[in-house]
Amino acid sequence: MSETITNAVKGKYGSVAASGLSSDHAGVRAVAEAFGYSPEELASIPAEANMGLSCGNPTATAKLREGETVVDLGSGGGLDVLLAARKVGPSGRAIGVDMTPEMIDLSRRNAEKSGLANVEFHLAPIDRLPLPDASADCVISNCVINLAPDKAAVFREIARVLKPGGRLAVSDIALKCELPPELGNDLMAYVGCIAGAIPIEEYGKGLVEAGFAHVEVIDGGADLNAYAKVENQAGCCPLPGEPSGLPIADSGCCAVGPAAVVDEALHARLADLLRRYDVNDYAAGVKVFAVKPGAIPNRPPAKEPVPVADAAEPVKLLSGGNPQIAKADGDAPVQAYIAAMPGWKSDLGRRLDEIIVRIVPDVRKAVRWNSPFYGVEGQGWFLSFHVLTRYVKVTFFQGLSLHPVPPGGTPKSKDARWIDIYEGDQLDEARMASWVKQAAALPGWIP
Numbered sequence: 001m002s003e004t005i006t007n008a009v010k011g012k013y014g015s016v017a018a019s020g021l022s023s024d025h026a027g028v029r030a031v032a033e034a035f036g037y038s039p040e041e042l043a044s045i046p047a048e049a050n051m052g053l054s055c056g057n058p059t060a061t062a063k064l065r066e067g068e069t070v071v072d073l074g075s076g077g078g079l080d081v082l083l084a085a086r087k088v089g090p091s092g093r094a095i096g097v098d099m100t101p102e103m104i105d106l107s108r109r110n111a112e113k114s115g116l117a118n119v120e121f122h123l124a125p126i127d128r129l130p131l132p133d134a135s136a137d138c139v140i141s142n143c144v145i146n147l148a149p150d151k152a153a154v155f156r157e158i159a160r161v162l163k164p165g166g167r168l169a170v171s172d173i174a175l176k177c178e179l180p181p182e183l184g185n186d187l188m189a190y191v192g193c194i195a196g197a198i199p200i201e202e203y204g205k206g207l208v209e210a211g212f213a214h215v216e217v218i219d220g221g222a223d224l225n226a227y228a229k230v231e232n233q234a235g236c237c238p239l240p241g242e243p244s245g246l247p248i249a250d251s252g253c254c255a256v257g258p259a260a261v262v263d264e265a266l267h268a269r270l271a272d273l274l275r276r277y278d279v280n281d282y283a284a285g286v287k288v289f290a291v292k293p294g295a296i297p298n299r300p301p302a303k304e305p306v307p308v309a310d311a312a313e314p315v316k317l318l319s320g321g322n323p324q325i326a327k328a329d330g331d332a333p334v335q336a337y338i339a340a341m342p343g344w345k346s347d348l349g350r351r352l353d354e355i356i357v358r359i360v361p362d363v364r365k366a367v368r369w370n371s372p373f374y375g376v377e378g379q380g381w382f383l384s385f386h387v388l389t390r391y392v393k394v395t396f397f398q399g400l401s402l403h404p405v406p407p408g409g410t411p412k413s414k415d416a417r418w419i420d421i422y423e424g425d426q427l428d429e430a431r432m433a434s435w436v437k438q439a440a441a442l443p444g445w446i447p
């Protein structure tokens with residue numbers, strides 16, 4: 001059975017690679033933008049790298065840094081590898097793995113067009129990665145693991161190739177509830193990224209069983225009918241110059257490219273199923289994060305130099321060791337604050353900042369009253385942290401509404417609640433991420 005699936009997946013994506021789908025088509029561009037790519041990102045890589053096959057943008061959440069080695073599982077036309085390559089820079093490496101020869105050829109052509117020297121592509125299945133143990137800082141993947149028949153083997157391989165402390169940032173499809181049997185047992189629905197998806201809880205459990213910590217599988221809330229909506233605009237059989245490029249609905253009643261191996265009756269059946277069942281009722285586009293336990297790998301310095309007032313002049317520490325940073329908006333003053341936090345507190349500040357950005361990618365940042373503030377545009381601030389002599393105080397301005405309520409607070413602190421983190425405390429990243437997620441969804445504090 002798994003060989004039948006693998007051959008069907010290879011055949012389908014081989015034909016997609018030969019179809020000419022690209023960002024030059026409005027429909028394909030719209031699918032990518034619906035799943036989180038900016039027009040600027042799409043314009044920065046060869047158009048043929050994007051075929052509208054994604055269900056998220058893992059390079060936006062992976063927090064890639066200069067010098068890192070990143071591996072993309074099921075790299076398709078090279079979309080995420082090429083974006084990642086820019087983020088890790090010439091001293092880093094971006095490696096794509098895909099089992100479909102036509103996709104590997106296409107991605108190599110796209111890499112050549114982009115002129116990037118730090119990318120490589122390997123033809124291999126993602127449950128047998130041709131990479132050494134502990135060689136990657138980050139593994140990303142976009143709408144692929146649902147297609148793998150042996151997901152436990154994929155999770156084990158990811159754990160093997162990651163360095164201790166390395167991380168996983170994946171976009172994928174997972175199930176919110178059981179699929180109707182006629183959809184769940186349909187080979188075309190499998191190839192179209194639906195029937196191979198596993199329940200959200202099973203995804204998290206599988207990663208824990210493979211040895212990962214800080215596992216999060218978050219329903220990103222994307223509308224999976226984004227594919228179908230675009231298709232409807234272009235008609236069922238894509239018009240020349242207006243192909244749909246849809247991993248789920250595909251071209252509905254007709255094969256995508258000249259090399260399509262699946263017959264039209266199968267396509268027609270899937271199109272009919274998708275008309276009768278709303279995929280959003282059963283499946284979700286999920287963002288998956290996990291960390292391989294172990295030491296945090298030596299991270300290279302942040303890409304942009306931290307604009308501390310004057311590099312020759314150290315930041316002044318106020319009473320309790322809190323860095324004095326002038327009031328300013330944006331990421332740079334927050335990074336300057338974090339860099340100046342004394343000793344172990346700086347690493348904690350960086351981890352807090354990473355969690356917040358991961359959960360709220362478009363978070364608004366600023367320094368106020370010598371503390372970093374995090375907020376949502378138009379909603380005020382939801383979190384701040386501050387250095388004290390023996391601990392770092394993380395305050396949620398609507399802490400009283402969080403579950404569980406953070407432990408710190410007094411009758412005078414109104415809705416605000418906090419947690420004090422001391423040296424040697426184990427940061428409960430899952431709890432912190434949950435608080436951040438809840439807090440960012442509440443109306444924030446407007447001074």
Ligand SMILES: C[S@@+](CC[C@H](N)C(=O)[O-])C[C@H]1O[C@@H](n2cnc3c(N)ncnc32)[C@H](O)[C@@H]1O
Nearest residue numbers: 013053054074075076098099100125126142147
């Ligand atoms: C839906 S496409 C996503 C492509 C790419 N990640 C993107 O977002 O543009 C799935 C890709 O994964 C590849 N793929 C599927 N199953 C695979 C497996 N078990 N091993 C390696 N590659 C696989 C396919 O060949 C195809 O290129």
